[in-house]
Amino acid sequence: MPGWELHDGAKTVGPMSEQALVWAIKRGLSASARVRPEGQEAWIALDDHAPFAAELVARSKREADAPKRSRWTAYTGMEFARILVVLFGLVVLVVSYEWLEAHGDPYFHRVDAYLRGVWGSAGPPPPQPKEGAVKQAAIAASVSGLPPKQRAKMAIGVLNDVSVRPADAICRARAYVETLSADEKKIHEVAVAISNIQDKEQPLLRNDLVEFRKTRGILCGDGTKPKDCPCAGSHESCCVLHKGVQGCEPEPTHIRCD
DSSP: OOOEEEEOSSOEEEEEOHHHHHHHHHTTOOTTOEEEETTOSOOEEGGGSHHHHHHHHHHHHHHHHSOOBOTTTOOBHHHHHHHHHHHHHHHHHHHHHHHHHHHTOHHHHHHHHHHHHHHTTTOOOOOOOOHHHHHHHHHHHHTTTSOHHHHHHHHHHHHTOTTSOHHHHHHHHHHHHHTSOTTGGGSHHHHHHHHHHHHHHHHHHHHHHHHHHHSOBEEETTSOOOTTOBTTSOOTTSSTTTTSEEEEOOOOSSOOOO
């Protein structure tokens, strides 16, 4: 069976079978292309041959029925609407979670604690040392090689330094003598320094206790501190998956060192 030659406006291709040309039309061959049976001189339009014309009509119908895609997003209107619905659902989910967590719904906390227990079976990450504790350790390390009496003298000196903020002076003075051994703390000069630290710290500690009691929470049996569980409030489901309620947070015995 003789084949067909194709001229696409730039070059002649072929010969090829009629089925190959039908496939080319299906894949987007321009309707302006010209064809001719192999061995003939005259070129004809694609729609001058019934099988090619039928495929051109079928292709036009498919293109007309296809969903229109935006030139900017490459999505159809329906696809874009589905994306917006999914995004809206995610926003609602996040807002609802935060609202439930903030308002302390007991059933929410129970489910939340269960999921955290299942997904976080490896346990909570180890607590990171607070910046104040790191600073105190650095100060203590810097004087660790000095004799107890000299460290006591430094503590008294910083307590009497009016250029240092009282809370900072107490924290630094405590770091100078706190790591001394029990026997070293019995040395007269050291004992005097410790007594002076306590006397200056008590008024500040009382103020800290007032603020602490406003937000005092509870501790669970595994040492965790649940959110939205104040010491004076209801403890229902606060420590369901954390070995029960151990008690209220212990009150601080020293001022907080930042």
